[in-house]
Amino acid sequence: MINPYKKNAKLVLSNGITFPGFSFGAQGTAIGEIVFNTGMTGYQEVITDPSYYGQILTFTYPEIGNTGINLEDSESCNTVKGIIVRNYSSNNSNWRSSKNFNQWLLEKNVIGLYGIDTRALVKILRSNGSMNGVLTSEDKSVENCLEIISQTPKMEGLNLSKIVSTKQKYLWQKPTETDFDRRTIHSKNFNKLKIVAIDFGIKKSILNRLVSHGCEIIVLPSRSSLNDVLENKPDGVFFSNGPGDPSSVSEGINLAKSLIEHGEIPMFGICLGHQIFGLALGASTYKLPFGHRGLNHPCGNNNLIEITSQNHGFAIDPNSLPKDIVKITHYNLNDSTVAGLEVINKPIFSVQYHPEAGPGPHDSDYLFKKFVSQMLERC
Numbered sequence: 001m002i003n004p005y006k007k008n009a010k011l012v013l014s015n016g017i018t019f020p021g022f023s024f025g026a027q028g029t030a031i032g033e034i035v036f037n038t039g040m041t042g043y044q045e046v047i048t049d050p051s052y053y054g055q056i057l058t059f060t061y062p063e064i065g066n067t068g069i070n071l072e073d074s075e076s077c078n079t080v081k082g083i084i085v086r087n088y089s090s091n092n093s094n095w096r097s098s099k100n101f102n103q104w105l106l107e108k109n110v111i112g113l114y115g116i117d118t119r120a121l122v123k124i125l126r127s128n129g130s131m132n133g134v135l136t137s138e139d140k141s142v143e144n145c146l147e148i149i150s151q152t153p154k155m156e157g158l159n160l161s162k163i164v165s166t167k168q169k170y171l172w173q174k175p176t177e178t179d180f181d182r183r184t185i186h187s188k189n190f191n192k193l194k195i196v197a198i199d200f201g202i203k204k205s206i207l208n209r210l211v212s213h214g215c216e217i218i219v220l221p222s223r224s225s226l227n228d229v230l231e232n233k234p235d236g237v238f239f240s241n242g243p244g245d246p247s248s249v250s251e252g253i254n255l256a257k258s259l260i261e262h263g264e265i266p267m268f269g270i271c272l273g274h275q276i277f278g279l280a281l282g283a284s285t286y287k288l289p290f291g292h293r294g295l296n297h298p299c300g301n302n303n304l305i306e307i308t309s310q311n312h313g314f315a316i317d318p319n320s321l322p323k324d325i326v327k328i329t330h331y332n333l334n335d336s337t338v339a340g341l342e343v344i345n346k347p348i349f350s351v352q353y354h355p356e357a358g359p360g361p362h363d364s365d366y367l368f369k370k371f372v373s374q375m376l377e378r379c
Contacts, residue, residue, distance in 0.1 A: 009113050009137040011056075011084060011121075012145035015128065019084075019121060023137035025105030025112030030082035031152050032056045034133040035313070036122045038294035042359025047083065047110065048074040049358075050164040050201030051271060051311045053243040054155070056082040056135050060122055065101030068092025075203040075358060078164050082111040082135040086118045111135055129289040130155075130313065155313060156287055160244030161200035161252070161272065165222035172197075172207045172217040192216050193375050196234040198224060200242030200252060200272050205358030209365070210238070213372045223251045226258040235375040236266040239273025241354065246275035246285050246314055256280035260348060266374040268367070269350030271312055277341060277350045278316040281326050285314050288337070292352075295360040298333040299340070299353055305333065308353035309360025315352065316341070347374040 009023035013034065036058040037046055043064050047057070057080045065088040083105075092100055105112055113135055125131070132152050134145040193215045197207070200222045210217055218232050222242070229237060237259055239252065247253075249272070257280040259267060269277045275285050291313035299308045316338040318328060330340025330351060342349040349371075355364035 011135050013133045014131045014149045019116040021113045021115040026109045027137045029136040029138050030111045031134050032081040033130050033155050035130050044073045045075050045359045048076050050076045050078045051241050051243050052080045053160050053164050058084040062086040065089040067094035068097030069099040069104040070096040079108045079110050084113045088114050125290050156245050158244045159248040161222045161242035161249050164201040165199045170219050193235045195236045195238050196229050196232050197238040200240050202240035205356040209356045209368050213368050239269035241271035252276045253279045266347035268371040274350035274352050282322050283320040284317045287314055299330045306363035307361045310353045
């Protein structure tokens, strides 16, 4: 007879620390970088954010799954490798819910672990930095898990965007409205603008916000060339978020360099796109100890502060930026890392955070309007 109170799964970190717990979701073994998110809401959007590809995600909020899963909020068909929670709800209660959380994890093949002290785990990650680990519901010894970890590459040097990027061009014209999203729909105010979006792991909510501002979006793969972009005659070019080490995304860096040198096409970058802009302008990037992942990160400059949604593990080195070409527009006010850039005398800007707020606060939604205004000035 199976003992329901016997712990049947565990997390093993690369430093040998082990957290035994209970399995839920899919069964099996997941290997990846262990990170944490401090948001209290939006677990469906977070789990399906392509920027988490290759990672095992810890939620600091203690109860996950209460509102189930709905048909609207997934950001992509990609998911994290596994999730770690203090507790999960097997019963969902929300008017939008169409599926039980545990059932959805099974369908998505996401391995889950619950019943561990997530506070203790996060303190380890904050003190020692993000590290690789093994999450398993299988009968694997700690020694076996450590051997697996030793053969798993670290995040530095990994180009994961080429895995999650679309493999072919497509057009995005979907409506943005939901029953609860009350942000202004601008699309009736002017003729459609054409944006080429380079997909390094783009989120659905970013595409939707661009559509809401009167744009149609042609989404291209991350490997696209300058000719691929220009043949679509775009009014603007967008560089998306995505997973992995930005310095390894050579195709994106080269494209950004070519576009910047080419002329006056407005450009906007978010998250990985922001880092790619920095690298294309001659800067360097570095890995943060444990990254920024949550919904309440203050960013700003000159007494103007925005509360932002963030998900990244790398940052631009401010000392490497060519100050005669680019200026820093935003800082992360928690640790003074670079959170926004603008090319001097060119309609090119980027932010490290996520103004689409999927999930998160809407303080930065004005950045989409800024991008549209730059395109309209040149039409």
